[in-house]
Amino acid sequence: MDLGPHATFIIAAYVIAALVVVALIAWVLADHDAQRRLLGELEARGVTRRSKDGA
Amino acid sequence: MALIDLANPTRFLALTQRVLTPLAIATALAFVCGLYLAAVAPDDYQQGATVKIMFIHVPNAWLSMAVWGVMSIASIGTLVWRHPLADVAAKAAAPLGAAFTFLALVTGSLWGRPMWGTYWVWDARLTSVLVLFLMYLGVIALWRTVEDPARAGRAAAVLTLVGAINLPIIKFSVDWWNTLHQPASVVRIGGPTIASSILTPLLVMALAFLLLFVTLHLAAMRNEILRRRVRAMYLMQAHAAQSA
Numbered sequence: 001m002d003l004g005p006h007a008t009f010i011i012a013a014y015v016i017a018a019l020v021v022v023a024l025i026a027w028v029l030a031d032h033d034a035q036r037r038l039l040g041e042l043e044a045r046g047v048t049r050r051s052k053d054g055a
Numbered sequence: 056m057a058l059i060d061l062a063n064p065t066r067f068l069a070l071t072q073r074v075l076t077p078l079a080i081a082t083a084l085a086f087v088c089g090l091y092l093a094a095v096a097p098d099d100y101q102q103g104a105t106v107k108i109m110f111i112h113v114p115n116a117w118l119s120m121a122v123w124g125v126m127s128i129a130s131i132g133t134l135v136w137r138h139p140l141a142d143v144a145a146k147a148a149a150p151l152g153a154a155f156t157f158l159a160l161v162t163g164s165l166w167g168r169p170m171w172g173t174y175w176v177w178d179a180r181l182t183s184v185l186v187l188f189l190m191y192l193g194v195i196a197l198w199r200t201v202e203d204p205a206r207a208g209r210a211a212a213v214l215t216l217v218g219a220i221n222l223p224i225i226k227f228s229v230d231w232w233n234t235l236h237q238p239a240s241v242v243r244i245g246g247p248t249i250a251s252s253i254l255t256p257l258l259v260m261a262l263a264f265l266l267l268f269v270t271l272h273l274a275a276m277r278n279e280i281l282r283r284r285v286r287a288m289y290l291m292q293a294h295a296a297q298s299a
Contacts, residue, residue, distance in 0.1 A: 001094055004104040006169040013108045013162045017115075020154050021267065027150075028274045035281035042288045 062139050064280045071277045078270040085263035092256035105169055112162040114261040115155045118268055119187060120222050122152030127219040130212035142208025146198050147275035151268055153191035160184060171235060179228035180236035183221060190218045204283055
């Protein structure tokens, strides 16, 4: 695949896009793990939600 | 399950549990197809191979505005109907919209340098999209500044709805002002003016980025619901300790 005389700009665009997409996915996954961990710690301490008690 | 049932955060979490994996798979497949089509797409007679940057730039430009539109609808849900998930949806969408706007600006600059001879010009289209990016950052900062999610949600909703005026300005900037950025080639009265060999990879990549947004938005909303549960439980714990 010949990207022509401006290949650097094309490759840079795709690399930056890939990095941003990967960063977004990593952020969402890491945030989910963090919230799950905090919820687990609170429930282990015996703290429960009012709605969960009433459900 | 009726739509109103999704207003219940627990039911919404159950829904995300079911749909996130299929959505993620669909997103990955769309990107594989889109990237393949982008790779084999012919060179443009004027742009040469740099037309391939458009397969990233245009979908992200579309999404940068669409996400603010989603936030605006969610903001109406917050202010008018007090929908319990409306501000969750708005808060979850903001960082995603900022990322898409950032990509639109950066890939546009990388296209502009070889094509226009410059990374940036202060024309109406580029400037209004930069303003959109700054507005995303402002809304994110506002969410972080106000401690109480309900108060933050209402303030962010007002800011979002005021900022929505920028969307028609961005869209019609190339018609209202004398801009270096070219006029619309796809979404226009009279239909697209792009050959199908270029239009098809563009639309497939647009679908891929749209699926990416839907997937990440649902996942981020799930995270925000969990975060509010954690906050509520901390407050309950503090209240119980105070009462003891």
